[in-house]
Amino acid sequence: MIALKKGHGELARQIQERSGINFNACLHCRTCTNACPFVAGMDYPPNALLRLVQMGMEQEALESSTIWVCVGCNTCCSFCPMAIDIPAVMDSLREKALATGVKIAEPDIVSFHDEVLKTIEKYGRTHKLEIMMRYKLKKRDFLSDMGVGLKMLKKRKLDLTPSRIKDKQALKKIFKKQIKQHKIDKQ
Amino acid sequence: MGKKTYSFFPGCSLKASGHENTQSLLKFCDMVDIELEELPDWNCCGSSSAHSVNHDVARDLPLRNISLVPKGQPLLIACPSCLIRLKQSFLGLKNDGNLQKKYEQDWGRPFDPGLEIIHFFELFKRIQLKAYIKDPKTRLKGIKVAPYYGCMLSMPPDLRNEPSHYGLMEEALSSLGADVISYGYETQCCGTYLSVAKPKLSERVVTQIISRAMDAGAECLVTACAMCHLNLEIRCALKNPIPAFHFSELLSMALGAENQKKWFPKHIVDPLPLLKQRGLLKS
Numbered sequence: 222m223i224a225l226k227k228g229h230g231e232l233a234r235q236i237q238e239r240s241g242i243n244f245n246a247c248l249h250c251r252t253c254t255n256a257c258p259f260v261a262g263m264d265y266p267p268n269a270l271l272r273l274v275q276m277g278m279e280q281e282a283l284e285s286s287t288i289w290v291c292v293g294c295n296t297c298c299s300f301c302p303m304a305i306d307i308p309a310v311m312d313s314l315r316e317k318a319l320a321t322g323v324k325i326a327e328p329d330i331v332s333f334h335d336e337v338l339k340t341i342e343k344y345g346r347t348h349k350l351e352i353m354m355r356y357k358l359k360k361r362d363f364l365s366d367m368g369v370g371l372k373m374l375k376k377r378k379l380d381l382t383p384s385r386i387k388d389k390q391a392l393k394k395i396f397k398k399q400i401k402q403h404k405i406d407k408q
Numbered sequence: 409m410g411k412k413t414y415s416f417f418p419g420c421s422l423k424a425s426g427h428e429n430t431q432s433l434l435k436f437c438d439m440v441d442i443e444l445e446e447l448p449d450w451n452c453c454g455s456s457s458a459h460s461v462n463h464d465v466a467r468d469l470p471l472r473n474i475s476l477v478p479k480g481q482p483l484l485i486a487c488p489s490c491l492i493r494l495k496q497s498f499l500g501l502k503n504d505g506n507l508q509k510k511y512e513q514d515w516g517r518p519f520d521p522g523l524e525i526i527h528f529f530e531l532f533k534r535i536q537l538k539a540y541i542k543d544p545k546t547r548l549k550g551i552k553v554a555p556y557y558g559c560m561l562s563m564p565p566d567l568r569n570e571p572s573h574y575g576l577m578e579e580a581l582s583s584l585g586a587d588v589i590s591y592g593y594e595t596q597c598c599g600t601y602l603s604v605a606k607p608k609l610s611e612r613v614v615t616q617i618i619s620r621a622m623d624a625g626a627e628c629l630v631t632a633c634a635m636c637h638l639n640l641e642i643r644c645a646l647k648n649p650i651p652a653f654h655f656s657e658l659l660s661m662a663l664g665a666e667n668q669k670k671w672f673p674k675h676i677v678d679p680l681p682l683l684k685q686r687g688l689l690k691s
């Protein structure tokens with residue numbers, strides 16, 4: 222049995238305001254869950270995650286792996302009978318999870334996003350090779366996936382030098398605050 | 409016929425790892441009298457990463473690109489994910505007066521609500537292929553191909569009124585004589601960046617997609633997304649997977665382009681044996 226805590230509507234209110242999505246219309250028909258290709262990697266399927274938010278179970282929702290495993294492919298919401306933009310809800314939950322400093326269920330995914338953003342901040346475009354190297358360095362894991370990396374290098378699918386934009390001022394305007402690495406404690 | 413000019417946004421995937429996609433796309437457009445002008449000094453759209461961890465940056469990156477488009481030119485976006493990012497930003501801008509003010513301040517250009525942002529599929533629909541090929545049915549004759557869209561046809565609710573492109577590759581390929589295979593996994597997402605951070609998860613979906621296509625009798629896959637193409641190539645756990653083409657490669661080939669020798673060696677799964685076997689490539 223789940224006892225709703227006092228003020229349980231607060232989380233839903235915040236996330237609704239931030240994302241602009243009214244997920245209270247959710248029928249829990251599970252169409253999203255049946256459509257999602259990555260449910261296998263999630264602790265809560267997409268509709269259950271919405272339920273957690275509706276019931277104000279903040280810790281469970283923000284510490285879920287679901288919000289990080291979701292790639293925003295829009296498969297769920299293109300089938301949702303209530304046209305609920307689930308990936309937009311996930312965006313807001315991720316943002317809140319990082320801001321509140323809860324335990325992050327998928328630190329590798331966050332660290333990948335951080336590396337991507339850092340190369341965009343530096344060059345205005347992503348630089349795959351640098352992202353991969355730094356990501357691997359942080360994980361202290363160079364051996365897994367070596368084969369794939371080498372194949373990509375050989376086929377020139379990982380350019381050695383970054384492609385960069387000329388207008389550095391523009392980047393400063395966009396990245397007003399420097400991208401900081403999110404500190405994540407491994408669970 | 410005069411050439412029509414489009415502003416062209418390649419995006420990071422095509423720029424850095426999908427060289428053969430870019431080259432064949434440019435070739436195709438050139439052959440059908442379309443001139444692509446690369447958007448000057450374009451930047452990354454922010455992709456899923458900005459969306460995941462930094463909302464302000466995710467909002468601002470696409471806006472600068474929008475401000476760079478020469479007036480009157482439609483903007484062609486090669487990558488389906490970049491397309492959604494830019495379209496959503498454009499829509500956000502259209503509906504938000506304050507954001508328009510900020511945009512004009514930041515980028516020193518008035519907001520142009522008439523800007524047309526389109527995907528390659530939309531451009532393709534405007535072309536009369538028959539005007540360029542006399543014997544279309546012979547061009548890809550006999551090749552058993554499984555179209556793969558990944559998540560590109562799935563639109564978030566705010567873009568639901570966008571034109572739908574279901575069946576576009578099927579129609580195009582069969583009009584060129586190919587044998588189109590249906591296998592039920594055409595619109596299963598490839599996992600995008602999970603390929604890096606959760607390789608096992610993306611291996612699972614990619615292997616499933618390719619096995620189903622092979623079970624249904626496909627000899628190759630065709631995709632219109634450089635990111636999907638890469639994942640299909642690097643994350644398939646099968647020993648002898650079938651090759652995957654970029655849609656633009658098959659189209660240019662069908663039109664009689666001759667510079668494939670530069671494209672195909674960039675594939676990790678070599679498509680040449682298949683093309684030779686089907687007599688689709690001259691020596």
Ligand code: SF4
Nearest residue numbers: 247248250251253301
């Ligand atoms: S498909 Fe839509 S209405 Fe159905 S459970 Fe999912 S979010 Fe709720």
Ligand code: SF4
Nearest residue numbers: 257291292294295297
């Ligand atoms: S957007 Fe997220 S939740 Fe929806 S189907 Fe894709 S991965 Fe699953």
